[in-house]
Amino acid sequence: MDRPLRLVVANPLDALARTLEALLVVASAPLSLDELCAAAEEEQERVDLALGLLGERYAEGRSGIVLEQVAGGWAFRASREAADACARLFERPVQRGLSQAALETLAIVAYLGPCSRPEVARIRGVAADSAVAGLVERGLIAEAGREDGIGGAVRYRTTPLFERVFGLENLSQLPRLDDLGDDADMIRDRLHAVSAQRTA
Amino acid sequence: MIVRELELDLDAFEGPFDLLLTLVLKEELDLAEVDVAGIVVRFVERLAEREQLDLEACGEFLVLVAALLELKARGLFPDEEAELADLEPEEAAEELARRLAEYRRMKEAAAWLVERLAGERDRFFRIGPAPLAPQPERRLAPQDPAKLGEVLRLLAAPPPTVSLAHMELRFPPVAQFVERFRALLTRRSVVDFDQEVGGLTRVEQAVAFLALLELRRANQITISQAAPFAPIRIARAEETAAANERTPAWIVHSA
Numbered sequence: 001m002d003r004p005l006r007l008v009v010a011n012p013l014d015a016l017a018r019t020l021e022a023l024l025v026v027a028s029a030p031l032s033l034d035e036l037c038a039a040a041e042e043e044q045e046r047v048d049l050a051l052g053l054l055g056e057r058y059a060e061g062r063s064g065i066v067l068e069q070v071a072g073g074w075a076f077r078a079s080r081e082a083a084d085a086c087a088r089l090f091e092r093p094v095q096r097g098l099s100q101a102a103l104e105t106l107a108i109v110a111y112l113g114p115c116s117r118p119e120v121a122r123i124r125g126v127a128a129d130s131a132v133a134g135l136v137e138r139g140l141i142a143e144a145g146r147e148d149g150i151g152g153a154v155r156y157r158t159t160p161l162f163e164r165v166f167g168l169e170n171l172s173q174l175p176r177l178d179d180l181g182d183d184a185d186m187i188r189d190r191l192h193a194v195s196a197q198r199t200a
Numbered sequence: 201m202i203v204r205e206l207e208l209d210l211d212a213f214e215g216p217f218d219l220l221l222t223l224v225l226k227e228e229l230d231l232a233e234v235d236v237a238g239i240v241v242r243f244v245e246r247l248a249e250r251e252q253l254d255l256e257a258c259g260e261f262l263v264l265v266a267a268l269l270e271l272k273a274r275g276l277f278p279d280e281e282a283e284l285a286d287l288e289p290e291e292a293a294e295e296l297a298r299r300l301a302e303y304r305r306m307k308e309a310a311a312w313l314v315e316r317l318a319g320e321r322d323r324f325f326r327i328g329p330a331p332l333a334p335q336p337e338r339r340l341a342p343q344d345p346a347k348l349g350e351v352l353r354l355l356a357a358p359p360p361t362v363s364l365a366h367m368e369l370r371f372p373p374v375a376q377f378v379e380r381f382r383a384l385l386t387r388r389s390v391v392d393f394d395q396e397v398g399g400l401t402r403v404e405q406a407v408a409f410l411a412l413l414e415l416r417r418a419n420q421i422t423i424s425q426a427a428p429f430a431p432i433r434i435a436r437a438e439e440t441a442a443a444n445e446r447t448p449a450w451i452v453h454s455a
Contacts, residue, residue, distance in 0.1 A: 028328040075325060083322035093327060094317065100310070107309035123303055125270060161327065166313065167320040175312055177305045 017050040030073030071163035105131040114144040116153035231272045377411030393432035
């Protein structure tokens with residue numbers, strides 16, 4: 001039979017891509033590049049390429065399963081168009097809203113972590129015990145050692161789940177604090193104005 | 201409306217707000233005495249007198265009252281934050297401004313998180329315990345069976361028996377010594393205790409001493425010692441009526 005020349009040759013990375021696919025479907029948390037390389041017994045470069053292949057295949061709008069780079073690794077998640085259906089059957093990781101105290105505490109731990117409860121309290125001006133306990137229970141922050149010295153306070157840092165829930169590849173994706181409006185000068189001027197007035 | 205000219209009439213202070221701040225910053229007025237709620241009420245009253253909301257004044261007032269409250273809170277719990285007290289008023293103001301700004305930034309960060317969370321509501325993914333990792337194989341270096349046998353033989357050797365000699369305490373009956381002292385005293389009028397028990401073991405000496413006390417209790421003997429650690433001398437008791445009456449009453453138990 002006069003077959004046209006096959007231009008699409010089976011990609012040599014296909015086998016590796018299938019392996020990675022399998023690993024990611026079993027995983028319950030994002031897998032790092034190192035983990036994928038070790039499990040597939042492959043070089044980083046090839047795994048990277050294979051992930052690229054998978055990324056195209058499992059892209060938003062193309063598949064119900066979406067491959068994403070999140071929390072320092074790679075993971076499958078449901079496509080956004082299936083979110084409503086998912087919501088009917090499953091609870092979101094942070095279904096119930098976070099209180100303002102919890103959000104502020106979470107922000108402090110995310111930006112300044114690992115940090116201890118006294119440090120959080122120092123910035124917020126009120127005790128952070130219940131907010132910290134609530135965030136630990138939700139799995140958004142976790143203990144990360146203690147402060148130096150005997151009986152040092154427990155320190156907390158955000159978990160990979162935090163990065164996942166907020167869709168962050170890593171913590172460096174948080175916006176810079178300076179970009180969030182630095183009005184220290186304004187407040188300082190006000191307070192200086194007050195102290196200037198008292199001398200007048 | 202100018203916040204610093206707000207007239208205050210509090211228990212601890214009467215005058216303009218500005219003066220209150222000055223006195224507080226100069227530490228001439230103890231903030232713990234100042235009713236901050238009173239200041240707020242006064243401000244709100246003044247605010248209500250006006251038809252238009254003075255946002256500028258409200259903002260300024262909030263900043264000042266927040267700073268006052270923080271200062272007061274730190275004053276009320278001094279050991280928690282000693283460093284602020286050590287600062288000059290200007291430095292304290294600077295430090296307060298820095299902290300207020302830091303808190304403000306964290307509030308902004310929290311707001312960003314809220315926004316982000318709302319944007320990522322549609323993300324559904326699997327969460328669960330990680331599947332079990334394979335147990336790492338523990339590989340041993342090649343071993344020599346003879347050497348292993350040698351080591352096991354060392355372990356299999358019975359341990360030396362432990363001497364329990366020090367735990368054995370044999371008490372001779374007190375009665376034995378009672379009889380012995382009685383017999384001695386029929387032959388001799390005075391007996392030297394140390395001399396009699398000199399050759400005995402420590403335990404026997406102790407029992408002999410108990411026998412001595414028994415005899416003394418029964419008034420059958422008298423005991424004398426010139427000085428502490430001097431020889432103990434035992435003599436027959438005087439043949440008194442009282443002694444005779446009580447003699448048969450005693451019973452000796454062996455230890």
